[in-house]
Amino acid sequence: MAKHTLVALVADKPGVLNRMASLFRRRGFNIESIAVGRSEIPDLSRMTIVVEGTTGMVEQVRKQLDKVVDVVRVSDITDTDLVARELALIKVRATSATRSEIMQIVDIFRANIIDVAADSLTVEVTGDEDKIDSLFNLLRGFGIKELSRTGRIAMPRGGVSPLPADKDSPKTRSKQPRT
Amino acid sequence: MKMTGGQIVCEGLIKEGVEVIFGILGGAILPLYDTLPRYPQLRHVLVRHEQCAAHAADGYARATGKVGVCFATSGPGATNLVTGIANAHLDSSPVVAITGQVARPFIGKDAFQEVDITGITLPITKHNYLVLDAGSLARTVKEAFYVARTGRPGPVLIDIPRDVFIEEVEYHYPGRVDLAGYKPTLQGHPAQIKKAAKLINEARQPLIIAGRGVIISGAYAELKRLAETAQIPVVTTLLGIGCFPESHILSFGMVGMHGMAYANMAVNAADVLIAIGMRFDDRATAKVSAFAPHAKIIHIDIDPAEIGKNVRVDVPIVGDVKVVLGALNKLILSTQHVDWFTQLDDWRKEHPSIVIRECDGLLPQYVVRQIYEVTRGEATIVTGVGQHQMWAAQHYWYDRPNSLISSGGLGTMGFGLPAAIGVKIGRPEETVWCIDGDGSFQMTMHELATVVQEKVGVKIAIIDNGYLGMPRQWQELLYSKRYVASRLSGPDYVKLAEAYGIPALKVKYKEEVAPAIERAMAEPGPFLIDFVVEPEENVYPMVPPGAALVEVLEEPEIRAKVRSDSAKLPLSNI
Numbered sequence: 001m002a003k004h005t006l007v008a009l010v011a012d013k014p015g016v017l018n019r020m021a022s023l024f025r026r027r028g029f030n031i032e033s034i035a036v037g038r039s040e041i042p043d044l045s046r047m048t049i050v051v052e053g054t055t056g057m058v059e060q061v062r063k064q065l066d067k068v069v070d071v072v073r074v075s076d077i078t079d080t081d082l083v084a085r086e087l088a089l090i091k092v093r094a095t096s097a098t099r100s101e102i103m104q105i106v107d108i109f110r111a112n113i114i115d116v117a118a119d120s121l122t123v124e125v126t127g128d129e130d131k132i133d134s135l136f137n138l139l140r141g142f143g144i145k146e147l148s149r150t151g152r153i154a155m156p157r158g159g160v161s162p163l164p165a166d167k168d169s170p171k172t173r174s175k176q177p178r179t
Numbered sequence: 180m181k182m183t184g185g186q187i188v189c190e191g192l193i194k195e196g197v198e199v200i201f202g203i204l205g206g207a208i209l210p211l212y213d214t215l216p217r218y219p220q221l222r223h224v225l226v227r228h229e230q231c232a233a234h235a236a237d238g239y240a241r242a243t244g245k246v247g248v249c250f251a252t253s254g255p256g257a258t259n260l261v262t263g264i265a266n267a268h269l270d271s272s273p274v275v276a277i278t279g280q281v282a283r284p285f286i287g288k289d290a291f292q293e294v295d296i297t298g299i300t301l302p303i304t305k306h307n308y309l310v311l312d313a314g315s316l317a318r319t320v321k322e323a324f325y326v327a328r329t330g331r332p333g334p335v336l337i338d339i340p341r342d343v344f345i346e347e348v349e350y351h352y353p354g355r356v357d358l359a360g361y362k363p364t365l366q367g368h369p370a371q372i373k374k375a376a377k378l379i380n381e382a383r384q385p386l387i388i389a390g391r392g393v394i395i396s397g398a399y400a401e402l403k404r405l406a407e408t409a410q411i412p413v414v415t416t417l418l419g420i421g422c423f424p425e426s427h428i429l430s431f432g433m434v435g436m437h438g439m440a441y442a443n444m445a446v447n448a449a450d451v452l453i454a455i456g457m458r459f460d461d462r463a464t465a466k467v468s469a470f471a472p473h474a475k476i477i478h479i480d481i482d483p484a485e486i487g488k489n490v491r492v493d494v495p496i497v498g499d500v501k502v503v504l505g506a507l508n509k510l511i512l513s514t515q516h517v518d519w520f521t522q523l524d525d526w527r528k529e530h531p532s533i534v535i536r537e538c539d540g541l542l543p544q545y546v547v548r549q550i551y552e553v554t555r556g557e558a559t560i561v562t563g564v565g566q567h568q569m570w571a572a573q574h575y576w577y578d579r580p581n582s583l584i585s586s587g588g589l590g591t592m593g594f595g596l597p598a599a600i601g602v603k604i605g606r607p608e609e610t611v612w613c614i615d616g617d618g619s620f621q622m623t624m625h626e627l628a629t630v631v632q633e634k635v636g637v638k639i640a641i642i643d644n645g646y647l648g649m650p651r652q653w654q655e656l657l658y659s660k661r662y663v664a665s666r667l668s669g670p671d672y673v674k675l676a677e678a679y680g681i682p683a684l685k686v687k688y689k690e691e692v693a694p695a696i697e698r699a700m701a702e703p704g705p706f707l708i709d710f711v712v713e714p715e716e717n718v719y720p721m722v723p724p725g726a727a728l729v730e731v732l733e734e735p736e737i738r739a740k741v742r743s744d745s746a747k748l749p750l751s752n753i
Contacts (some may be wrong), residue, residue, distance in 0.1 A: 013362060015309075016298070022301055044359070058554040063484035069306040069326060 008047040008074035033151025084154035162165030182350040184313035185214035191320030201232040205252025208279030210344035229626040233263020254292030258409030265303040273332035301656025305333030313346035325356040330363030331482040346626040367498035376510035382451035390455015401504035418587040424578040435463040437569040440530035443728040456500040459489040469727035494743040536736040543712040544729035547574035553696040558610040560585035563595030563619025566648035571614040593622030617643040629677040639707040672709035683707040
C-alpha cells in the first residue's frame with residue numbers, strides 16, 4: 001500500500017465528482033484528498049486525487065476512471081518527477097504573551113498571518129504535506145482552534161504535461177499495459 | 180423549426196433508427212407519450228413491469244445489434260428499470276432508457292414519484308444524463324445513442340423532467356458527436372498484434388477462448404479464419420456461445436463452472452491462450468490462481484480496463500475484435516497441431532460431459548435435445564437463469580451466429596420471457612424459443628399479457644422441476660442436502676397460459692416431448708409447454724465454487740460407466 005497521486009482532466013459538469021468518487025467508494029478506497037478547480041482549457045477542470053492503495057488496485061481504478069465519459073484523461077503521476085503543494089489555514093489561539101512567538105514560527109515557515117483577533121491568529125501556509133504537518137505540530141502547543149487544508153494539487157515538473165491540452169489525441173494514453 | 184421537448188426526443192429516436200420502444204407510461208412521462216401518435220413509425224410495446232421493458236430492449240438489442248429503447252415514468256417506474264439496466268450493463272448490451280422526471284421546480288423536494296434515478300443508476304450505466312433544458316435534448320439523445328452503441332456497448336439513461344417535454348425550443352439535430360472524454364480505440368497496436376502472431380505461430384497447444392465481444396463486433400468470419408488457418412481449437416464463454424459454430428470440428432464447447440470438462444482441461448493444458456472479446460469472468464475462470472497455468476495469454480478486448488483486471492496477460496491488444504482479428508489473420512501461418520488434437524479428442528472421450536444418463540423419467544436435458552431436434556438447430560434460444568439455462572447452453576448445438584441469448588453477468592432470473600419478446604419483435608422471421616425454469620418464469624410471467632396484446636409468436640418451454648434448482652443443487656452438494664427455501668410451488672401453467680389466451684400443453688413423459696414441440700411449432704402464434712421434469716436432476720459437469728477449472732464434478736453414473744469402459748487416468752492427474 002502506498003500513496004498515489006492521480007491527476008485528471010474532467011468536464012466541468014454537475015455530477016462528475018460523484019461519478020469519480022463512486023468508483024473509489026465501490027472498491028472501498030478512502031480518498032485522502034481531492035482538489036478540483038478550473039484548468040487552462042475552457043469547460044474542463046483539473047482534479048488532483050490522493051488515495052492509498054496497491055499499484056495494481058490504483059491502476060484498475062485509474063482505467064475505470066478513464067472510461068467515465070466526462071473524464072478526458074487521468075494519469076497516475078506518483079512515479080513522475082512532480083511538484084505538489086497544499087494550502088492550509090490554521091487558526092491558532094494567541095494571547096499577548098504568545099503572539100510574538102507564533103509570529104516568529106510563522107516567519108520561519110514563510111507562512112502568512114491573514115487575520116488577527118484578540119484571542120487568535122489565522123495563519124496561511126503553502127507547501128508540501130510535510131511542511132504543513134510540521135508547522136501544525138509546532139503551533140499545536142498554543143492551541144489550535146480550527147484547521148482547514150485544501151488537499152494536494154500536483155503537476156509534473158517542466159517539459160510536457162502528461163495531460164496535454166490537445167483535446168483530439170486519443171483518450172487511451174501511452175501507459176501501455178505491460179507485456 | 181420550433182418543437183416541444185417530447186417531439187425532439189421522438190425526432191431523435193427516428194434519426195437514430197429506432198423502430199420499437201418498450202415501456203410503461205405514467206404521470207411524468209405522459210407528455211412524451213402524448214407526442215407518440217405523431218410518429219407512427221415508432222412502435223410502442225406496452226409491457227407489464229418496467230423491469231421487463233429494459234429486458235425486452237436488451238433482448239431486442241442483442242438480437243438485432245441495434246440499440247434497444249425503453250421508456251418509464253419517474254419514481255417507481257424508473258427504479259423498476261434498475262435490474263434490467265444492470266443486466267444490460269454487465270452483458271455490454273446497448274440500451275437507451277428514457278425516464279420521465281418530476282417537473283424542474285419540484286426536483287430535489289421529494290415530490291410525488293420523485294427519485295434520483297441518475298444517482299441510482301450511476302454505477303450501472305455506461306453514462307447517464309439529467310436534461311434540464313429542452314435546448315440540450317437533441318444533443319443529449321444523439322450522444323446517448325452514440326455512447327450506447329460504440330466501443331464496448333452499454334446502457335445509457337436519459338432522465339427528462341415533465342416540463343422539459345413540454346418546453347418549446349428551436350430544433351436542430353446535431354450531425355456528429357464530439358466527446359473529448361470518449362474515444363474508443365478500434366485499431367489494435369501493430370507491435371502487439373505482431374507479438375501475438377509470433378506466439379500463435381510458435382504455439383504447440385494453442386486455444387481460443389471466445390466471448391460475446393466476437394458477436395458484438397460481428398467477427399464470425401475473422402474468428403473462423405484464425406481458427407482454421409492455424410488449426411486452433413475454440414472454446415467459448417456462456418455469452419460467447421453462437422460466435423463459432425458448435426458442430427465445427429474445431430469447437431470444444433463452453434468453458435467454466437458448467438462448461439465441458441474437456442474444454443476446461445484444454446484451458447488448463449494450453450500453452451498459448453487467445454482470449455477474444457471476453458473478460459475472464461469468475462464463472463468462466465473458476466479459481467483464478469489456477470487458471471491456464473501453462474499458457475501465455477493474448478487478450479483482445481475493446482475495453483482497456485479489462486486488460487489485466489482478473490488475469491495476468493502477456494500480450495494485451497486493445498481494439499475492436501473484428502478489426503484486430505482482421506489484422507492478426509494476415510500474420511498467421513497455416514499450421515497443424517496433430518498431437519494437441521489427439522490429446523483433446525482423448526479427453527473428450529474420457530470426459531463426455533454431456534452424455535445424458537439412463538432414466539425412465541423425463542430429464543430436462545432430454546427436453547432441450549428434443550427442442551434442438553425438432554427445430555433442427557435453427558431456433559434462437561432465449562433463457563432465464565438457473566439450471567435450465569445451463570442445460571440449454573449444453574444440450575442445444577448453436578451453429579448459427581448469435582443464436583443463444585441469455586443473462587450472463589448479472590444472472591437475472593426472469594430475464595427469459597421479456598427478453599424473448601424483445602428478440603422475437605426484433606427478428607420476427609426467427610423461431611424463438613424461451614427455455615425457462617419454473618422459478619425464473621414466475622418472476623416475470625405477467626409478460627404473457629404482453630405476448631398476447633402485441634401478438635408475439637414466442638414459444639415457451641418451462642423446465643418445471645418444482646425447485647429453485649440451482650440453489651437446490653448447491654444445497655445438495657455443498658450444504659448437506661439442507662433444502663432451505665428452495666422448494667417451489669407454482670400455478671397450473673397450462674391453465675395460466677389459457678387464461679391469457681395462449682394455447683398450452685403439459686408434458687410428463689418422454690414420448691410426449693417431440694409431439695408437443697411439433698405442436699408448438701405448428702402454431703403460428705405463441706405456445707407454452709410445461710415440461711414436468713425429474714425434480715432433483717443436477718447440472719454436470721460442475722466446478723464447485725472456489726475450485727480450479729479442472730476440478731470438475733461429472734455426472735456420477737456417466738463417470739462410472741466411462742471408468743469401467745476404460746481404465747484411464749483419473750481427472751485429477753491431468
